[in-house]
Amino acid sequence: MLKVQDGCTHRCTYCIVPSLRHHVASRSAAEVVEEARRLLAQGYAELIISGINLKQYGRDQPQLGDFWDLLQNLDNELARDYAGRARLRISSVEPSQLNERGLQVLKACRMLCPHLHISLQHASQRILRRMGRGHYTAQDLASALERIQAFWPRFGLGCDLISGFPGEKEDDHAELLAFCQAMPFTYAHVFPYSPRPGTAAASFPDQVAESIQARRARELRKLFQEKNRRFRQKLLDENALLQIVLEGEGGEREKGVCQYYLSCSLIKSNETAPTRGLVTVQAKALTSKGLAVSLDQDSR
Numbered sequence: 001m002l003k004v005q006d007g008c009t010h011r012c013t014y015c016i017v018p019s020l021r022h023h024v025a026s027r028s029a030a031e032v033v034e035e036a037r038r039l040l041a042q043g044y045a046e047l048i049i050s051g052i053n054l055k056q057y058g059r060d061q062p063q064l065g066d067f068w069d070l071l072q073n074l075d076n077e078l079a080r081d082y083a084g085r086a087r088l089r090i091s092s093v094e095p096s097q098l099n100e101r102g103l104q105v106l107k108a109c110r111m112l113c114p115h116l117h118i119s120l121q122h123a124s125q126r127i128l129r130r131m132g133r134g135h136y137t138a139q140d141l142a143s144a145l146e147r148i149q150a151f152w153p154r155f156g157l158g159c160d161l162i163s164g165f166p167g168e169k170e171d172d173h174a175e176l177l178a179f180c181q182a183m184p185f186t187y188a189h190v191f192p193y194s195p196r197p198g199t200a201a202a203s204f205p206d207q208v209a210e211s212i213q214a215r216r217a218r219e220l221r222k223l224f225q226e227k228n229r230r231f232r233q234k235l236l237d238e239n240a241l242l243q244i245v246l247e248g249e250g251g252e253r254e255k256g257v258c259q260y261y262l263s264c265s266l267i268k269s270n271e272t273a274p275t276r277g278l279v280t281v282q283a284k285a286l287t288s289k290g291l292a293v294s295l296d297q298d299s300r
């Protein structure tokens with residue numbers, strides 16, 4: 001994890017972070033590049049660029065530019081030495097960051113995994129407004145994803161969702177389900193809403209009963225389980241080549257994560273199979289939550 005930013009001033013109505021970490025602090029590109037080079041020299045093959053709210057990168061020091069400037073800079077600096085040997089991944093972005101500039105940078109980066117994790121939270125505009133996140137719409141995300149598909153023909157796509165937020169009606173939930181079904185999501189983190197003392201939403205009068213929250217979260221998780229299974233099956237059917245970063249933990253099967261953010265377990269064919277680093281593999285079978293893979297013949 002390469003942390004480039006701390007703090008958030010946004011004040012989503014459910015979130016306590018701005019009360020605890022109100023001060024936004026961004027690290028300069030030079031500092032980030034230096035740390036990235038140090039980690040890569042130590043043998044790390046994947047760096048996850050993270051922050052509390054990457055949208056606010058640079059707010060404290062406008063001369064740094066925004067998150068996209070930082071990412072472009074980092075990729076430019078590292079690619080000539082490390083492209084093909086290591087990679088970058090973005091921890092999480094929110095839909096409003098996927099603007100023209102963001103898409104240009106995603107397309108141009110040579111070390112970036114074709115994977116995005118979106119801090120979406122909901123698809124109903126009424127609920128997004130109540131969450132204090134009315135500055136984007138589900139449609140904004142749909143439009144951006146359509147454009148991303150033009151340069152990433154295949155990509156991993158996850159999102160964070162809050163289910164059963166105060167005031168969420170069956171219609172809102174149905175809208176969220178339909179949106180998630182229609183979008184090319186490959187997984188999601190579904191959180192049933194839980195009130196945080198000290199946040200605005202904790203005192204909203206129309207809290208949703210726990211049993212309803214649990215049922216809605218279940219329906220969402222079921223939908224995503226099926227979407228994830230279909231994505232993995234497609235990789236298998238297409239004999240997709242995957243690049244996995246092995247975790248070097250040993251055991252019967254080495255574990256790793258592929259560029260699309262799927263857990264993979266490497267079927268060992270001989271004693272000299274690699275245990276660390278970035279290797280090219282082929283999907284061979286579905287496992288309960290990921291893929292069993294074997295070394296690609298050409299890269300042995």
Ligand code: SF4
Nearest residue numbers: 008010011012015017
């Ligand atoms: S959810 Fe994210 S953007 Fe919203 S207040 Fe919390 S940290 Fe900031």
